[in-house]
Amino acid sequence: MAIISVHNLRKTYGEKVAVDDVSFSVKEGEIFGIVGRNGAGKTTTVECVAGLRTPSGGTIEYGTAIRDLKEQIGVQLQDCSLPDKLKVGEALALYASFYSRPADWRALLAEVGLDPGAAFAKLSGGQRQRLSIALALVGNPRVAILDELTTGLDPQARRDTWELISRVREMGVTVLLVTHFMEEVERLCDRVAVISSGRVLAVDTPDGLIARAGGEQRIVLTSTAQVTALTALPQVTGVHRDGDEVIVTGTGDLLAAVVGALPPDQLAGLRTERITFDDAFLALTGHAPG
């Protein structure tokens, strides 16, 4: 069941078109990704969804779970900080007081693993983002909108943040995640809308988008044996030798077919290569992400 349905959303600033024509719907309980390059219109789209901007055109419908946008949609925007000397616990207690039915902020604090006595200025980038997530959740929202959470974080902090987002879904909160990290999309998102120049190019699961980009798989092995026999397999579309390596391309259950066709001692150095979401994004948009 859709908790948010966006139909033909359009937002212009004078001559400038920030969002041209965007439609998608978010199901309750999923992590829905909005992915695109910088300036594609991702942030403007979610700001309209959060009720922070008035669309120039189109409609946004909300499920029955959302009666009051500000109360039931928690938002973490880019470039929003807090006063330097405000302590983590004070920030959460203050923001909890803004909502009519807030979450237990102490439990939330334990969930994100921050010291309540730490001043905002002393927090690392990862800690600030965890606090931002906690602030977006402190009102007990049905939907959390998280905009470019992991930009500028080191790999460990990024992984910690991803884990936290997965736990947010387990709490029953629908997540609308804006990102330009393809790895983040593959790891977290159930479905994703690819946006370019203010338009939706595709809405699908990450795997579905990869499949659209061409479902071809590659198997690489360092076999010295005659592998021409592989070409007879129905799953195989091509076999090439590149120095010591043999590259087998194909579709379907390629791996099982190849392993079954070769004796075990001929499988040295076998690895599979898969088209990544990066490749799929490139194929869709004709540009590198980022």
Add this chain to the structure above:
Amino acid sequence: MLVQKQLILTESKLFLREPAAVFFATVLPATLLLVLGGSIPGFRDADPSMGGERVIDTQLPGMMVLLSVVTLALSTLPSALVAYREKGVLRRMSTTPVRPSALLVAQIVINAVVAVLSTALTLSLGHIVLGVPIPRQLAAFAGVFLLGSVAMFAIGLCLAAVSPNSRVVQGAGAAVMFPLLFLGGMWLPRELMPSALRVVSDITPTGAFGQALRDTMAGHAPALSHLAILLGWTLVAGFAATRMFRWE
């Protein structure tokens, strides 16, 4: 109302964590009054050039009250508001059920309370240590203090409205504050100003505010022209601030 209380409480803690703001707005005016009033001998003698009044009667304490209000209104308040806009604190608040204007209200309340406390501290310390007279028209003094403070805070909000970032608001604050303090009689008592300069002083918010404070301290009624000037500044600056203020 509960939210407003919580915001004021939190913002008060933040205010107290900025020692420089506390010092300039409260400690400095009271200390200057005691040090200057206590150490410069002529300040405690009747001065014929000031109509036989002692400098510590109304000139020095009046100017210290002015200094405290002007510092809070033109420096502390606008700097805090612009920093909140610049850092996205107001934008973050706009995502919650509470409007960011609640934060503006909290900031104004805190700065106003500090202005009152600082004035009370300055005058009572001056009275105890130097025998500075308690304002003889206490109700009129309070009324002038209120009207003058509102005018100064309106100008401060105007500064916050037109300043795009913290550097600009601090520079603009200083550029406005020092001429206004001079024209208010901070370094040259209004009695000693050439008449042309005094006319300019009369129409500035600080000149009108400073003289009205001194008049009520000496037991006179404030000049109606000074009250009108303060009201005029309040209306003009208040209108401009509400029209130009941006939350992000």
